[in-house]
Amino acid sequence: MVVFTPATLAVHSGRPSPDPDAPLNYPPVPASTFVAGGNSEYGRFGNPTWTAFEDALGALEGGRALAFASGLAAVSAVLSRVPPDGIVVAPHDAYSGTLQLLRELPLRDVRLVDVADTDTVVRAAEDASLVWLESPTNPGMAVADLPTLCRLDPFVVVDNTFATPMLQRPLDHGADVVVHSVSKHIAGHSDVNLGAIVTGHDTVHDELLAHRTSRGAIPGPFETWLALRGLRTLHLRMERSSATALELARRLAEHPAIERVRYPGLPSDPGHARASRLMSSVYGGIVCVEVRGGAAAADAVVAKTSLWVHATSLGGVESTLERRRRWPAESPSVPENLLRLSVGIEDVEDLWRDLAQALA
Numbered sequence: 005m006v007v008f009t010p011a012t013l014a015v016h017s018g019r020p021s022p023d024p025d026a027p028l029n030y031p032p033v034p035a036s037t038f039v040a041g042g043n044s045e046y047g048r049f050g051n052p053t054w055t056a057f058e059d060a061l062g063a064l065e066g067g068r069a070l071a072f073a074s075g076l077a078a079v080s081a082v083l084s085r086v087p088p089d090g091i092v093v094a095p096h097d098a099y100s101g102t103l104q105l106l107r108e109l110p111l112r113d114v115r116l117v118d119v120a121d122t123d124t125v126v127r128a129a130e131d132a133s134l135v136w137l138e139s140p141t142n143p144g145m146a147v148a149d150l151p152t153l154c155r156l157d158p159f160v161v162v163d164n165t166f167a168t169p170m171l172q173r174p175l176d177h178g179a180d181v182v183v184h185s186v187s188k189h190i191a192g193h194s195d196v197n198l199g200a201i202v203t204g205h206d207t208v209h210d211e212l213l214a215h216r217t218s219r220g221a222i223p224g225p226f227e228t229w230l231a232l233r234g235l236r237t238l239h240l241r242m243e244r245s246s247a248t249a250l251e252l253a254r255r256l257a258e259h260p261a262i263e264r265v266r267y268p269g270l271p272s273d274p275g276h277a278r279a280s281r282l283m284s285s286v287y288g289g290i291v292c293v294e295v296r297g298g299a300a301a302a303d304a305v306v307a308k309t310s311l312w313v314h315a316t317s318l319g320g321v322e323s324t325l326e327r328r329r330r331w332p333a334e335s336p337s338v339p340e341n342l343l344r345l346s347v348g349i350e351d352v353e354d355l356w357r358d359l360a361q362a363l364a
């Protein structure tokens with residue numbers, strides 16, 4: 005069997021069979037109901053547009069995918085597996101929406117850890133029901149030892165939103181489930197909210213499918229179609245934004261207005277050696293910086309950029325930035341002066357010029 009590389013899978017997976025006059029792409033299928041006797045029957049149970057996207061993402065991550073209405077709907081579906089008095093281990097600097105949901109669930113304990121500190125995670129995981137990992141974390145940019153942590157006994161979930169399957173495939177390391185906010189890099193154009201899970205276990209797939217059907221957190225066919233269209237160029241966008249992010253991170257690290265840069269591609273970054281082993285040659289499009297002078301100085305930088313858009317979210321073709329602590333739900337362990345930069349695919353010198361004048 006020929007094993008294709010991710011770039012080829014991104015382009016060719018999830019397509020109709022090449023019969024004469026078949027379209028090259030599955031069209032979006034807006035249908036609330038289907039003629040009885042087939043596999044879908046009703047719009048909440050299944051849709052051919054979902055299947056096309058799921059086949060493509062599943063091929064990229066090396067498992068079976070399910071699309072959800074948003075990243076957080078996917079997170080919520082996975083966390084529904086934890087029993088009411090269960091213990092969850094999670095990064096202290098994880099995505100704020102995930103941390104918020106963990107606070108709301110009736111759990112015995114949520115142990116917030118530094119995922120870069122492998123021994124601490126291993127100890128915290130001993131009697132846990134589920135280990136939640138992000139690598140890199142959003143927005144702490146901590147890099148986890150996935151080969152060690154994915155093999156822990158508890159159910160291990162990796163939110164792979166930042167790295168995408170173009171940089172790393174956690175299921176290959178033994179993770180039970182991968183979660184994505186497809187709204188970010190995979191859809192890639194800041195015009196879709198969508199989520200997904202991918203797993204190598206058929207039973208887990210079937211349980212999460214049943215959960216999606218019964219709870220109703222289903223994606224729209226048009227959103228899923230747009231996400232698959234975005235996924236076709238994921239490799240190109242990740243290459244370009246990673247190359248630009250590395251160059252900007254290098255320049256920011258030398259800038260007097262910047263106290264600290266977190267980017268795993270920088271040799272000086274604490275996650276660099278690990279990321280170099282685990283990621284496939286590039287380090288992603290997200291750079292976090294701490295601005296000298298605190299929150300007010302960081303807000304002033306945001307106010308002075310013009311090409312960089314002040315906006316939350318990340319992973320679009322257009323570069324955006326924001327001060328994360330402007331959100332009350334953001335983890336208090338995230339510094340007040342931290343700006344998260346989502347590097348798009350514009351010209352690197354145009355991006356630098358705008359940043360440099362804002363920092364001046």
Ligand SMILES: *Cc1c(COP(=O)(O)O)cnc(C)c1O
Nearest residue numbers: 074075076099142165185187198
């Ligand atoms: C945005 C994000 C989510 C939530 O996804 P939505 O699509 O916004 O619901 C989950 N995890 C990470 C790492 C994210 O960046």
